[in-house]
Amino acid sequence: MLWVSAAVFAFVVVMGGWGLLRGRRRREGDLQRIVPWGDRFILIAGLGVTAAILVGFFLLSVRSMASLARAGKTASLEISVTGHDWWWEARYPNGAVTANEIHIPAGQRVRITLQSADVIHSLWVPQLAPKIDLIPGRNNEMWVRADKPGFYRGQCAEYCGLQHAHMIFFVVADPPDVFRTWMTAMAAPAPAPVDALAARGREIFLAQTCAGCHAIRGTAASGTLGPDLTHLATRGTFAAGTWPLTASNLTEWILDPQAMKPGVTMPPTALSPEEVRAVVAYLLGLGFTPAL
Ligand code: CUA
Numbered sequence: 001m002l003w004v005s006a007a008v009f010a011f012v013v014v015m016g017g018w019g020l021l022r023g024r025r026r027r028e029g030d031l032q033r034i035v036p037w038g039d040r041f042i043l044i045a046g047l048g049v050t051a052a053i054l055v056g057f058f059l060l061s062v063r064s065m066a067s068l069a070r071a072g073k074t075a076s077l078e079i080s081v082t083g084h085d086w087w088w089e090a091r092y093p094n095g096a097v098t099a100n101e102i103h104i105p106a107g108q109r110v111r112i113t114l115q116s117a118d119v120i121h122s123l124w125v126p127q128l129a130p131k132i133d134l135i136p137g138r139n140n141e142m143w144v145r146a147d148k149p150g151f152y153r154g155q156c157a158e159y160c161g162l163q164h165a166h167m168i169f170f171v172v173a174d175p176p177d178v179f180r181t182w183m184t185a186m187a188a189p190a191p192a193p194v195d196a197l198a199a200r201g202r203e204i205f206l207a208q209t210c211a212g213c214h215a216i217r218g219t220a221a222s223g224t225l226g227p228d229l230t231h232l233a234t235r236g237t238f239a240a241g242t243w244p245l246t247a248s249n250l251t252e253w254i255l256d257p258q259a260m261k262p263g264v265t266m267p268p269t270a271l272s273p274e275e276v277r278a279v280v281a282y283l284l285g286l287g288f289t290p291a292l
Contacts (some may be wrong), residue, residue, distance in 0.1 A: 001057060008053070032082040064089035075111035075143060077104070083114070083121030083134040085160060085265065086167040087227055087240040096186035097215070099227030100169045100240050103186075104150040114140040122158035125171050131157045146173035153241075168241025185288040189218025190230045194285045201282025204215050204275050209267065216286070226266060233287035239264070 040215040079102065082089040090102045104110045114123060116134040125144065132142040148153060156167035169187055174182060193199040202219065205211060211221035217230040218227070232238070235245055239261050245250045257266040271279065 001188045004053060004057075066120040066265070073111075073143070074109065074152045076108040078111045079104070080113045080115070081123060081134070083116045083118075083123070083156070083160070083167075085118050086171045086261075087161040088123075088167070089117075089227065092183055092185045092186065093104040094183055096183050097217070097228040097230065098186055098235070100237065101171060101235050102154075102173055103172045103179055103182050104144065104146060105176040106146050108176060109143055109145045112142050112144060114142065119160045120158050121160050121167065123151050124157035127152045128171060133158060144171070146171065147176050149173045163261055166240060168186065168237075170202055170236075170241065186231055186234075190216045190286050191288075193282055195281075197278050198282040198285045201278035201280070202222060204271070204279050205282060208269060208271070210269070210279070211285065213266070229283065229286060231286055231288060233284050245284075247280050247284060250283060251276050254279060
């Protein structure tokens with residue numbers, strides 16, 4: 001397009017200059033010359049050639065536009081992300097479910113479909129993609145690609161209530177083979193409790209209100225209000241990136257979540273210190289075996 005346009009521009013400038021010179025000569029008393037091919041020239045160059053160039057350009061652009069649009073929409077993987085007040089749920093095509101740590105294969109284009117369970121949120125990973133809103137009753141989509149493996153911090157970018165600023169997440173870009181292993185492990189049911197304390201913890205978890213809101217695949221707990229905890233211990237933080245996942249933080253959280261993240265949907269739990277210890281031991285044992 002550039003070279004053809006440059007040639008047309010040069011031709012027009014030359015013809016314009018020539019016309020100016022001729023006009024001056026006429027004022028100086030030259031006889032007006034008859035140009036026998038004048039009308040035909042205007043018809044051919046002004047209409048024929050111009051139309052051919054424009055139509056040709058248009059057809060070429062349509063082809064390029066179609067292939068560009070296709071190139072932007074192919075993806076090696078599709079992840080469904082749902083925004084909740086105030087955490088992120090991620091579902092993978094093989095049944096893996098996780099929260100707040102969205103793993104993707106590095107160097108590959110990933111399609112993310114976006115839904116909201118309550119109000120408008122906005123998924124934003126500044127290093128990877130522009131903000132896209134998660135709107136109730138509507139499906140949005142975006143494509144991300146991390147060129148290098150790494151940990152990319154993301155943030156809800158649409159005010160969604162009291163803990164909007166604590167609606168953090170991480171996109172973890174793994175080398176593709178590590179990612180495949182991760183996704184397969186994430187889809188597996190929760191590991192069995194490692195010892196008697198953890199087994200007691202599972203019993204309490206299932207008997208108390210916990211199981212009403214959280215799912216642990218492979219057990220009777222199948223709540224969907226809170227994050228899926230099947231492989232909780234593989235995540236570095238909880239409460240949507242707000243707290244590091246440690247035994248003491250988790251203990252405080254289970255007893256009084258409102259003190260650590262005011263406004264959060266999770267209610268306090270009336271458990272004895274022994275019971276909390278068991279539940280924490282159970283939850284912190286929910287990883288992959290063997291660990292990745
Ligand atoms: Cu979700 Cu702000």
